Amino acid sequence: MIPDRTIEPRPDFPWNVRRATPADLEAILAIQHGSPEAPAWSSPTWKQMLSPEQAGSLLRVCLVAEGDHPASRSRWVLGFCVACWAGEWSELESVATVVSARGRGVGRALCGQVMDWSRERGARVMELEVRASNRAAQALYRSLGFAEQGVRRRYYQDPIEDAVLMSVDLLTAATTRVLT
Ligand SMILES: CC(C)(COP(=O)(O)OP(=O)(O)OC[C@H]1O[C@@H](n2cnc3c(N)ncnc32)[C@H](O)[C@@H]1OP(=O)(O)O)[C@@H](O)C(=O)NCCC(=O)NCCS
Numbered sequence: 001m002i003p004d005r006t007i008e009p010r011p012d013f014p015w016n017v018r019r020a021t022p023a024d025l026e027a028i029l030a031i032q033h034g035s036p037e038a039p040a041w042s043s044p045t046w047k048q049m050l051s052p053e054q055a056g057s058l059l060r061v062c063l064v065a066e067g068d069h070p071a072s073r074s075r076w077v078l079g080f081c082v083a084c085w086a087g088e089w090s091e092l093e094s095v096a097t098v099v100s101a102r103g104r105g106v107g108r109a110l111c112g113q114v115m116d117w118s119r120e121r122g123a124r125v126m127e128l129e130v131r132a133s134n135r136a137a138q139a140l141y142r143s144l145g146f147a148e149q150g151v152r153r154r155y156y157q158d159p160i161e162d163a164v165l166m167s168v169d170l171l172t173a174a175t176t177r178v179l180t
Pocket of ligand 1: 037131
């Protein structure tokens, strides 16, 4: 069992995690554009995922982290994370943070929150795929308890690359408590 981890945003850089809404679409697309390692989903795909209406047995959650922009003091979306859940299984589908906000715990908090969301619904395992060259994301996932399960050869296009398959046992992984 990994001990619970409390994430405490720095006093000079406060932020919180909340559910994404359709109003976040532009900010999410901008972060995705600046994160070529993340899946390149189209605007219509995002619109569907951000819609409060969901049908079928696969449930999806989209979270964003937001803080105060240092220059304008207006609210600023710092990152997003998407996961889906069905029964005992769940998948972390995408996570990305604003380049200038990286290394401050935002990615870990977002992933930790979707892990908690899946666990609360009864998921026992969370899976994901990540580019073999994406060491930063793999380190993030390992810090949350994910372990490598195998490789899917030439899974990605543009450029062609292997996918590393990772999973975590949600029943033994730490829960993430975020202080905001
Ligand atoms: C991967 C990504 C989401 C990490 O976001 P972040 O907000 O910088 O992550 P955090 O600050 O929460 O870092 C958490 C842990 O991840 C690991 N990590 C993050 N960035 C890292 C880097 N550049 N190199 C090595 N490890 C890194 C570290 O273990 C870190 O813990 P530590 O700070 O205690 O050492 C971000 O780099 C990103 O958006 N990348 C582009 C999109 C992407 O690759 N998405 C994943 C697609 S599968």
